[in-house]
Amino acid sequence: MNPETFAFVVVGAGTFVSAALAITAQEIVHTIIYIGAFFAGLATIYFLLQAPFLGLLQLAVYAGAVTILLMFAVMVLRKRIFAREARTALSALPVLVALLLGLVLVDLALRAPAYLPGPAYGVDTLSQNLFLVNGGWLLLLGLVMLSALSGGVYLARETRSSSVARETRG
Amino acid sequence: MSIPLVDLLGLSGGLFALGIFGIITRRNFILLLISVEIVMNAAILNFLAFAYYPPAPGLGGVTGQSVAVVLVGLAATEVAVGLAIVLALNRLRGTINVAEAIQLKL
Amino acid sequence: MGLLGRRFGRAVGWVAVFFEAGALVSGFYVALAEMGAALPYHDQSFVWLNFPGGTRFVMGTLVSPLGALMLLVINVVGLLVVLYSNEYMAHEEGLPRYYAELMLFLSAMNALVLADNYLEFILFWELVGLCSYLLIGFFYKKPEAASAAKKAFLVTRVGDVLFLAGVFIFFASFAGVHGVGPITSYPGTACPSSPPGTGPTWACSGFVFAPPNANSAAPFLAPGTVTGDPSGTLMTLAGLLILGGAAGKSAQFPLHTWLPDAMEGPTTVSALIHAATMVAAGIFLLAITTIYLGFTPTAALVILGVGGFTSLFAGTMGLVSPDIKRVIAYSTISQLGYMTMAVGAAAYLVVGPGAAMFHLFTHAFFKSLLFLAAGSVIHVVGTQDLFKMGGLRKAMPITAGTMLVGALALSGIFPFSGFFSKDDLLSLTYSATSGVPLGFLFFALSVAAVLLTALYIFRLWFMTFGGEGLREPPAPHPGGHPSPKEGPGASPSPLHEPSWVMLAPLVTLAAITCVAGFLPLIPSFAHLFPGLTWSIFGYSKVGGAWAFSLSDLTLSLLSLSLAFLGLGIAWVFWGGGRVYRMPTGSPLRGLHGILQRRYYFDDAYDALAVHGILVLSKAMDWVDRYVIDGTVHGFEQGFSRLSSRVRTLQTGIVSNYALWLVTGLLVLVIFFLYGVPYLAPLFGGG
Structure with missing residues (x-):
């Protein structure tokens, strides 16, 4: 086992465990800490996969921005910061479905043919590909982001009608 | 020589199943969002795995990384909108428990 | 602007004036640079999208003579209108919105005339x-205003669809010739088919038309250069579709119906958008397309x-309208008709569209002058009904005088600008059509x-300003005035001139109207009108020397005498405070009715839309009733029993839905x- 594979196994296991912890944690703040670890672990895997740009993007966007954003959302919903996930009894079906899904996917992974690693790419190649060949997708992403921005602002603003409704509700 | 493809795909599949598990069992909206993020990241990892092991010339490779970049942007957008929905939900109903927001019911 | 506007309060208008003045200064700078430039076209662009297969979309700016001219027109009129708005609109609600929309319009219009390819052009x-x-x-x-806005939007949309189809044809046809198609212009790309001596810039760009060349038709694409379309049929179709787009924007027959209704907007908007700039965009589109229209004589003749x-059709409707703004709107349609005609003639003769652009240039000034003067009358009197006005000459001498200048220019009376431009345009059309019956x-x-x-136009002037006094005392709450609440400007008495804020634009525009006709005498300015032959009573300047043409002189005298004849008739019927009302028994009464109903065009469109949809929906109803319902009722019974059981599965909780979704997907995946693979051999498959 070479060092890269070893690192991958360690980081991958950590990533998986932190994801599992994030989903099962009782306190939502803990969840956010675990999910931050999960994002950072994935970023490391991206570096190992010779995608440094993606790794940095993952660190900046997910481990940084998204985690902080989640934290802020929890802080805004102040009274719920220590809200515990209601411990509902897990029925058999969801567990079974998720387990089966995981098994199917792992089985699919085992069937994957042995491809050879391609040549490594620099960020310049990536950016050329992104802006020229796949420019349409990038443009589409921009449009989606723009509409999401306006939609998000619309949803999150404190409307007069909603505050009135809250007052009348008591 | 380096990370085997099987391991990568296995990790990706495991994360995907984990995320789905979260989506179908959790009741807290924020946890739901986080589960969706895990699913998205599993998909991104899959793209990057095939960017590293291109199945054929013109497939995978740098295009895989491009798609991954677009997906990262998309997922981040989704979190932002999702959190806006959480805030709106909290404001309108005083709860972020999806089991209480059951307007979809006929 | 709209966001900041509330903070500025009433001062928002002056902020707008400031920025528009900045735009005017830069517009002047560009135009002066263009006048003195050796190369007529300056293109700055970058590749926006690059598709596999060589298709590129380019964004950029192109400064061409036509664009520079439009920049001047837009920003001069824009500045004066924004200034004028500061008093005219002062008492309205929603001022920040007004100025924000106005400034958005101005910036879009400026970008439109600087666009360097059709795609960008369509965006703006x-x-x-x-x-x-x-x-x-x-x-x-x-x-009325809301429905007029909808109408304008929908009618122009019809034209836009045609325009888009035309551009698609261009794109598909030229992609093979130039590699990139006329939608894109790409500086430095050699054009395989450009005729020798024309340089690389013009043929690659859809916007650049060649400088007029008296010797041959070489500057224009020759028929047959279009891939797979040797006869030019496709180009003719494209030309007609482009005409459709221009007709929608410039309110040409039969898409003219929206412009008179658009007068429901503020008068300042009418002056800026529906007289000087936006409606001229259709003419501008045709003018920049002349390079392609040049080799489809059929399309040119149709245009x-x-x-x-x-031009004649709209004029007749203008004769009977009682609304001061609508009369001017009909005259706008009519004048735009002249410009369209001149572009068609230029394309037919394969010369530059300078004559049309010259009329566009002069028309923009005198028409916005007429609108602004009408606006100041409306502002003071509080009604748009001509029959209620009269005698305003004494109370508002400056408005009356400037409007007289505008009316004279519109009628084409020497020495106002309209005379020169209309003359050049008519003589060009005459030389194009003399051989075509x-x-x-x-x-x-x-x-x-x-x-x-x-x-x-003199009917309008005499009814407004002639006579002794108002024919009808203004109502205490003027119904015709667009203002929802009464401001000090709308108070009925005493009648007086508005302040300098509104008068200054009037006087400026009147001064421009007096001199604009002579401007092409300046050689560098004439450079902005490619293909224009400026003439005065038959004398024209061709290649530095003066030449005389008898037919031009005849034409000048003919149109001048017709204009004076019209003025005279107007004086007989409406001069000196007379109001001519057609006697009820008159044989012309029927015609009058038709004109007032605007040739029943609006009714026809309404009927077409309403009845068409009614018939369609009746057919749908039949299908629905007998074909679908019959089937459905059978299923309905069974499903209603089933559903009463299934609905208990619906909890309304999103997670549960997700669970069922995933379960279903998983079942499918596992099955396949x-x-x-396990079952296939059992059924004999591979």
Whole structure:
């Protein structure tokens, strides 16, 4: 086992465990800490996969921005910061479905043919590909982001009608 | 020589199943969002795995990384909108428990 | 602007004036640079999208003579209108919105004339259309204004669809010739098919048309250069589709119906958008397309015919309208008809569209002058009904004088600017149609329209300013005034001139109207009108020397005498405070009715839309009732029993839905992954 594979196994296991912890944690703040670890672990895997740009993007966007954003959302919903996930009894079906899904996917992974690693790419190649060949997708992403921005602002603003409704509700 | 493809795909599949598990069992909206993020990241990892092991010339490779970049942007957008929905939900109903927001019911 | 506007309060208008003045200064700078430039076209662009297969979309700016001219027109009129708005609109609600939309319009319009390819052009074309819609519906609480805005939007949309189809044809046809198609212009790309000596810039760009070349048709693409279309049929179709787009924007027959209704917007908007700039965008589109229209004589003649017909057609409707703004709107349609006709003639003769652009240039100034003067009358009197006005000459001498200048220019009376531009345009059309009998008919129609023009505009002037006093005392709450609440400016008495804020634009525009006709005498300025032969009573300057043409002189005298004849008729009927009302028994009464109903065009469109949809929906109803319902009722019974059981599965909780979704997907995946390979041999498959 070479060092890269070893690192991958360690980081991958950590990533998986932190994801599992994030989903099962009782306190939502803990969840956010675990999910931050999960994002950072994935970023490391991206570096190992010779995608440094993606790794940095993952660190900046997910481990940084998204985690902080989640934290802020929890802080805004102040009274719920220590809200515990209601411990509902897990029925058999969801567990079974998720387990089966995981098994199917792992089985699919085992069937994957042995491809050879391609040549490594620099960020310049990536950016050329992104802006020229796949420019349409990038443009589409921009449009989606723009509409999401306006939609998000619309949803999150404190409307007069909603505050009135809250007052009348008591 | 380096990370085997099987391991990568296995990790990706495991994360995907984990995320789905979260989506179908959790009741807290924020946890739901986080589960969706895990699913998205599993998909991104899959793209990057095939960017590293291109199945054929013109497939995978740098295009895989491009798609991954677009997906990262998309997922981040989704979190932002999702959190806006959480805030709106909290404001309108005083709860972020999806089991209480059951307007979809006929 | 709209966001900051509330903070500025009433001062928002002055902020707008400041920025528009900045735009004017830069517009002047660009235009002066263009006048003195050795190379007529300056293109700065970058590749926006690069598709596999060599298709590229380019964004960029192109400074061309036509664009520089439009920059001047837009920003001069824009500045004066914004200044004028500061008093005219002072008492309205929603000022920040008004100025924000106005400034958005101005910036979109400036970008439109600087666009260097059709794709970019369409983007800004739609944007100005949107601003027009918003501004017509500015008084959105008035139902007429809201419906007029909708109408304008929908009718121009018809034209836009045609325009888009035309551009697609261009794109598909030229992609093979130039590699990139006319939608894109890409500096430095050698054009395989460009004729020798024309340089690389023009043929690659859809916008650049060659400088007029008296010797041959070489500057224009020769027929047959289009891939797979040797006869040029496709190009003719594309030309006609482009005409459709221009007709929608410039309110040409039969898409003219929206412009008179657009007068529901504020008068300032009418002056800026529906007289000087946006409606001229259609003409500008045709002008920049002349390079392609040049080799489809059929399309060129159709354009000429549509323009000629519209010029007379709209003029007749202007004769009977009782609304001061609508009369001017009809005259705008009519004048735009002249320009369309001139572009058609230029394309037919394969010369630059300078004559049309010259008329566009002069028309923008005198027409916005007329609108602003009408606006100041409305502002003071509080009504738009001509029959209630009168005698305002004494109370408002400056408005009356400036409006007289505008009316004289519109009628084409020497030495005002309209005389020169209309003259050049008519002589160009005459030389294009002298050998084409059908074309000559339309030319004759447009000459007849000169008489009508003088008639209706002086009818308006005499009814407004002539006579002893108001025919009807203004109502305490003026119904015709667009203001929802009464401001000090709308108070009925005493009648007085508005302040300098509104007068200064009037006087400036009147001064420009007096001199604009002579401007092409400056050689560098004439450079902005490619293909224009400036002439005065038959004398024209060709290649530095003066030449005389008898037919030009005849034409000048003919149109001048027609204009004076129209003026005279107007004086007989409406001069000195007379109000001519047609006697009820008159045989012309029927015609009058038709004109007042605007040739029943609006009714026809309504009927078409309403009845068409009614018939369609009746057919749908039948299908629904007998075909679908019959089937459905059978299923309904069974499913209603089933559903009462299934609905208990619906909890309304999203997670549960997700669970079922995933379960279903998983079942499918497992079936196809493991089940099918196992089962297939059992059924004899591979």
